Amino acid sequence: MVTAQTQEAHELCISVKNLSVFYGDNQALFDISMDIPEKEVTALIGPSGCGKSTFLRCFNRMNDLIPSARVEGEILLKGNQILGNSVDVVTLRKRVGMVFQRSNPFPKSIFENVAYGPKIHGLRDRNKIEEIVEDSLKKADLWNEVKDRLHTSGIGLSGGQQQRLCIARALAVEPQILLMDEPASALDPRSTSKIEELIGVLKENYTIVIVTHNMQQAARVSQKTAFFYEGYLIEYGETEQVFQNPNEKQTEDYVTGRFG
Amino acid sequence: MSFAKTLETEKPIRRVIQTVAEKLIESLCFLCAAVSVLTTFGVVAILCYEVAGFFTKVSFSEFFLSTEWTPLFYHKSFGIWPLVCGTLLISFIAMCVALPLGLLVAVYLSEFAHPKTRKVVKPILEILAGIPTIVYGYFALLFVTPVLQSIIPTLEGFNALAPGMVMGIMILPMVASLSEDALYVVPRSLREGSYAMGATKLQVVFSVVFPAAIGGITASCILALSRAVGETMIVAIAAGQQPALHFNPLKAIEAMTAYIVQVSLGDTPHGTIEYQTIFAVGAVLFVMTLVLNMVSLRIRERYQRMFG
Ligand SMILES: Nc1ncnc2c1ncn2[C@@H]1O[C@H](COP(=O)(O)OP(=O)(O)OP(=O)(O)O)[C@@H](O)[C@H]1O
Ligand SMILES: [Mg+2]
16 A cells, blocks of 8 residues: 555656646636656647647746736646745756757856856855766767867857757756757757657656657657647547547547648 | 730830939939048048148157146147046046946846836936936036035035036936847847746846846947047036046046037137147047947947857
8 A cells, every 4th residue: 555655656747737827818728637757758749829838837837937827726746736826936947947949058158058057056066066067968968079168158059959958957957857848849850869869868867748749759759648739638648549549539630640 | 905015115114214213212322321421531531631730740759658738838738648537537437327327227127127117218218318418517517516515525616526427327328228228139038048947037137138148238338438438518517627647536637528629619720739639639539439339339249149
């Protein structure tokens, strides 16, 4: 009994209960409930404007930055409530890293980009920072390409390298969860496959939630897939099942490319 | 048949009219551009001519090495430094006022103010920049100096402090407005990236947005400095007319522009050495502001490429 419970608690990472999101009077998400397992990749798919980004941005409370946005319902992260005013958003965002659609390195050196997170969270020890920077760049599979020019601008990197720099930057604060909003949609096929490989490796240690418009990509990288349509969660299950044997007609139409 | 014919006959005429009109407009635009360029050349040419005349009578070493500026006295001395010193001292005081306040206003407007506040305050700032400088001049002489004198009794009636402070207020809107522009164009994605790392609002502003905008901010400050260096009315009215090589803000001092006003208001005849000093001083001023403007432009260009 006890073991079963710990087993359960270990495997469940994020639990969403009756989540609704409004932008002013427009409702963007309707009553979403969904459990996201730990150390797996969960893909969010669906046509443009269906609320994938809105959903993803609830997990690190980025919607707080939009004055008109209002979030209702519950999100539990490892059993802890993350919505509500009493939650420390800074700590939450430390635990939940995010990678954006368009790579957004700061106009600082590569080193400073990765060191940014640890520094704003109060780390001063130079040796420790150097260690974290190297470690994070290695995890993001960028170390070998940039180790000789750590102090040149992060903006001078190629698109794919910039995106991996942003991943390294997110990893530097040692998050448990990585949110990725179309991380490869602005990249060429080679950089894309590099990012996909990286996701495959990172999921050993991180829970990853990824938004993608690319069906093949979702099928390749994820273990679970959620299909959204016009603010509703239509179907959620094992990726294989969602793609090959969907329960819903809408899902089938979407994954086979009949609309969207 | 007839339709085709009308087309054929009409087309060339229209085309001719069109090309003539185009040529006309083109040459008109060219003329306007040429006039402004020629005027500039004319000004520079006259400046060069008079400066050359000046330097046949006064040596370079006298101009740049002597520490006294007394061209209007019996014992003439032509050292430019006292005037440069006056300009720099007052500009420095102005920057001490305008820089911190202007940047605070800029950061507040772009990062903390409600969008509505921003919409109201920005045009006001720009109106403030349009107040005639003579108003600022008398404000410095008749209001700020007496007020300051009640705090600092040793302050002279003409001094560098009051016009410097008032000039700082005058260029503050420029610093604030241009810096605000620079902060405002920092991409939203950078701010989001910083927030997503768990940064607080202050950390986002000061560790990401401000450094990202530093090029535009520096450029705006240099531009404001150049404006301060070239500013005339305030210093002519409130700083005094004693060219002196000192850095005491409490004493009277003469700026380059103030000297030019002083001489041009008097009745110094053409071609005399007194008359030519105006151009010598003007040339130094011209070079200073030109360099400042060019540096500002360079910085702006360099940093604009960053967000390409
Ligand atoms: N800042 C905002 N203010 C108002 N409405 C918004 C805002 N952001 C998103 N929306 C609305 O919420 C709905 C969901 O948007 P969202 O960005 O989450 O969709 P998405 O699935 O990520 O789309 P895409 O695939 O194009 O990125 C859309 O109807 C959109 O118009
Ligand atoms: Mg989106």
